[in-house]
Amino acid sequence: MRAHTFLHETLESAVAEQGLQWPDKAKIEPPRDKGHGDLASNAAMVLAKQAGMPPRDLAAKLADRIKQSGPMIAGAEVAGPGFINVSFSNEFWQQTVAEVLDQGKSYGSGRWGEGTKVQVEYVSANPTGPLHIGHGRGAAVGDSLTRILRAAGYEAETEYYLNDAGRQMNLLGRSIWARYKQACDREADLPEDGYKGAYILELAHELVQEQGDALLFRSEEEAVAACRKWGVDRILGGIKADLETFRVEHQVWFSEQSLVQSGAVSATLRELQDAGLAYEQDGALWFASTRFGDDKDRVLRKSDGELTYFASDIAYHADKYARGFDLCIDVWGADHHGYVPRMRAAVQALGRRADAFQVVLIQLVNLLRKGEQMTMSTRSGQFATLAEVISEVGTDAARFIFLSRKSDSSLDMDLDLLKEQSMDNPVYYVQYAHARICSMQAKAEERGVRAEQKSAQILSRLDTEEDLDLIKSLERFPDTVSGAARTLSPHHISFYLLDLAGMLHKYYNRHPVLNCGDEQLAQARLLLMRSVAQVVRNGLYLLGVSAPEAM
Missing domain, CATH: 3.40.50.620 (HUPs)
Incomplete structure (x- = not known):
């Protein structure tokens, strides 16, 4: 999150200095091979025509500007047809540990959806x-x-x-x-x-x-x-x-x-008729859902006078929007997938955009x-x-x-x-990562090892490949949360936690924390472990799963 934001702002400024407009199709994302840097951008290739120069030439100008943006940047190189590969300094990544610990349980939260009122049914x-x-x-x-x-x-x-x-x-x-x-x-x-x-x-x-x-x-x-x-x-x-x-x-x-009983269903049907979106045929009342992309019109009231479930559902969603919701999300069984187009058609008939209604299928x-x-x-x-x-x-x-x-x-x-209480059990695998760190912290307290000072000097000791891989994973957590929200996909959180737990277990077996023989290094590693535990707790909370301190 910090890395993406920093690079986006730096690149956007560099593009503006060239007299160019930031393009919508420009992307900033991790390269497939981490040996190519931390983040890569296609901005130069997208902007080449606007700039009137070859993509690699423009990429070189932008890369030079990125290198001048401060000590947080370790390098910026041009690759392939005009990609810009950017590497951040260890100091930049190490500050993530302090950020996690300072923000605590709010780490990972953001304001991406601020001002949008959502109902989840x-x-x-x-x-x-x-x-x-x-x-x-x-x-x-x-x-x-x-x-x-x-x-x-x-x-x-x-x-x-x-x-x-x-x-x-x-x-x-x-x-x-x-x-x-x-x-x-x-x-x-x-x-x-x-x-x-x-x-x-x-x-x-x-x-x-x-x-x-x-x-x-x-x-x-x-x-x-x-x-x-x-x-x-x-x-x-x-x-x-x-x-x-x-x-x-x-x-x-x-x-x-x-x-x-309130008459809301009848009132909604009358509104549809008045708008020319419902009509009588063969003694039944029909909704003209084909006008909104459905494959056929749908019955609202049968010829015997009985209302269909669809009629009640339209009135129900009309009530939702009347209560001020900008977005309505319905969680339905997968056997209802055929019902989605007609409900989306009804939402549009109610005067809302099609994307104001989303369905998550189970x-x-x-x-x-x-x-x-x-x-x-x-x-x-x-x-x-x-x-x-x-x-x-x-x-x-x-x-x-x-x-x-x-x-x-x-x-x-x-x-x-x-x-099973084994590493083959996915929930145990993640929860044990948290319990493992809590046990380590308890031992640290018994030995009088304090890790309160989050200074750059202490954090600088986190310089191994495994240290930095763990920290970079922590830095991705806010992006994971925002991505899960945008795509309505809670499984992104569980995938993330399984990956983070795997990295933690690997780290635990390779790098001693309290018995490393160096007091300052022990403090630095304990700070890293505490930040990992915090993110695991935050992620498990989003899943509604507890984070036990002992197992």
């Missing part, structure tokens, strides 16, 4: 059953993404859309009602397309314990409504408890039923035991619910593994591996 599972591991992966992604957005300066709010209206809720009520009657020794058939899980039977028996057979003496409509409310209340309570255990935050729980999770894929079921002994997985491997391991791959890629979750 995730999980939003129908309250018709317990959360499964697919919901768990979506919960981890949504919660971590929110932490990252906030670290990047965005004003981010979290929300759970409660689908508590419509056919599925009625099926839940009828399913519990059938089981309730059976529990009261009455004959009853489960609805053909109803819910048949063991949890429905448990809910019915709990209802009998609470109210006895009182519902048998009420009308069918009243009894089903009572069963529905009973089921929703208890299932939702279980969902909230699971999410709390999983360290997942939802600031707002938004009811679909409230939209319908692919399936395969559970493995002893290398074999497990059948996904909620029956006893089969791990399918989020609560069961948390109980088996813990919140830290579950969250980290859910965030260890790109969210729209399928994920194999090896339960046996995640319980």
Whole structure:
């Protein structure tokens, strides 16, 4: 971050001195071969035509200007057709250690998204059953993404859309009602397309314990409504408890039923009709989504008068934007990928840019035991619910593994591996890096080794290749956070932490810290270790994973 900013500002000034405008296509990035320097730029090649000179000639002028920018630059060379390869001095990199320690838990945070109000909606599972591991992966992604957005300066709010209206809720009520009657020794058939899980039977028996057979003496409509409310209340309570255990935050729980009852859905449909974006055909109301790139128009209200889920979703997103959000991010299961174009069309119909709506897709999770894929079921002994997985491997391991791959890629979750205290277990591998440094710090305190002075003289002792590689990795952390925020990709943080942990373990085995035989060198290396621990802590926080001091 410091290196990129420093070089960008220096290059931009050098370009201006040549009477040129900084080009949008100019890039500053690490070269593929670190032997070619710390950062490289194509600015001279992009500007050659504007400057009216060969790219290498312009690159030479810019490189000379960079060399004159101060002691922070160790070298600037022209390579290939006109690349500028820049190397920073050891002193420049060593100051990163002081920066990390001075900023502490705020290191990595920035103001890139300042002034942008974002809403992240995730999980939003129908309250018709317990959360499964697919919901768990979506919960981890949504919660971590929110932490990252906030670290990047965005004003981010979290929300759970409660689908508590419509056919599925009625099926839940009828399913519990059938089981309730059976529990009261009455004959009853489960609805053909109803819910048949063991949890429905448990809910019915709990209802009998609470109210006895009182519902048998009420009308069918009243009894089903009572069963529905009973089921929703208890299932939702279980969902909230699971999410709390999983360290997942939802600031707002938004009811679909409230939209319908308030008339918001009807009002939104009228607005679309008034704007000429919805029309009647064959007794149904259609949304003209093809005007916004969808492959066909979509039904909003069926010919029998029943509203579609899409109608409620449009009204819901209209409500989001009315609350002042600049960007709405929805975390959906990958099976909803076909729903994205029509929802984006609806957002544009609401008067928003297409990019004011983003969707993060969550692919399936395969559970493995002893290398074999497990059948996904909620029956006893089969791990399918989020609560069961948390109980088996813990919140830290579950969250980290859910965030260890790109969210729209399928994920194999090896339960046996995640319980191992070994370097093969990715979450253990990262957490152990932190615990290792904490143990080292404790030993330093016992021996009276102090590392409080972050002077250039002490930090100058960090001059080995492994020292500088670790420091350069620390310096990349803010860029990693901003990149994860821009691309809505929490897995960038887990990738970074695995890489940093690997470098730390390699360093630990190669360079003694407290037993190096040189007090000043020991202090310098202890400062480096403390800065690594700080960045590991900061990164794990963004993933919602703890940073234990002992393992």
